[in-house]
Amino acid sequence: MKIAFVGKGGSGKTTLSSLFIRHLAADRAPVVAVDADINQHLGAALGLDEEEASALPALGAQLPLIKNYLRGSNPRITSAETMIKTTPPGEGSRLLRIAEDNPVYDACARPVELDGGPVRLMVTGPFTESDLGVACYHSKVGAVELCLNHLVDGPGEYVVVDMTAGSDSFASGMFTRFDMTFLVAEPTRKGVSVYRQYKEYARDFGVCLKVVGNKVQGQDDIDFLRDEVGEDLLVTFGHSDWVRAMEKGRPPRFGLLEEHNHRALRTLRETADGSYELRDWQRYTRQMVHFHLKNAESWGNAKTGADLAAQVDPSFVLDESWASTPQPA
Secondary structure, three states: OEEEEEEOOOOOHHHHHHHHHHHHHHOOOOEEEEEEOOOOOHHHHOOOOHHHHHOOOEHHHHHHHHHHHHHOOOOOOOOHHHOOOOOOOOOOOOOEEOOOOOHHHHHHOEEEEEOOEEEEEEEOOOOOHHHOOOOOHHHHHHHHHHHHHOEEOOOOOEEEEEEOOOOHHHHOOHHHOOOEEEEEEOOOHHHHHHHHHHHHHHHHHOOOEEEEEOOOOOHHHHHHHHHHHHHHEEEEOOOOHHHHHHHOOOOOOHHHOOHHHHHHHHHHHHHHHHHHHHOOHHHHHHHHHHHHHHHHHHHHHHHHOOOHHHHOOOOOOOOHHHHHOOOOO
């Protein structure tokens, strides 16, 4: 299952995504965690110290390797240089599986030991001073989108992405790459403003969206969120001494997290798992192609000097049957 955590800056989406990742790891589920936020904090939230977090390899820096691997023997892609963030897979492309070993994970992922077992962590890398004036953050997140486009995952497998704050993911089609999107909202007017943006943009693309209330202090906060987002409000989180200790770098065993927060995490997982029945790989592939053609026309063709529409394999549908298909040499 592909799961995104989104929300405005300061809403607590990184904290809640890290708790959800810990919850999955405690059940020994296979997990790939991805920090796609412009502010890179997921590693620290998962217990890495500053030195360990800064040593994580950046996906953006490995983009040539990622493209060369995913391209495989796809005859429609003439070179890795003509691949852009929205390039879809086709016959001959190499695909990524959650639990396998491959050159992309070797170069870009690092294991993080959590209660119950390790998870793979990948990060886009921070937006640095050297990027100013020559790059935008979407170019870094593009590596995540390209990997998601080539990912085959099944039930009981999880990719959890901590997205950049606000509605920046709508600059591309990445918001359509997820089975479930959890929007973290505080019980304030500003807290629900991103929800309205997501709701409006996602309406036409079949995006499963649920609101997770955070920093909730009482029934009045719950009532406010319910009034603002209606039935999209799934669950709420309040104060947590466990989280406070984690933020100080001294997390107790995850089993000691407050029971009401454990229940909330179980609800998130049950909801994410329930979205599996709604999977439509035909629609997923159509949306992938839609955004690729849109990006190709608006900037990709000019940048690469190629007709990127020719990369689309009209007979290819990405689905779980590819999980058992041998990778091309």
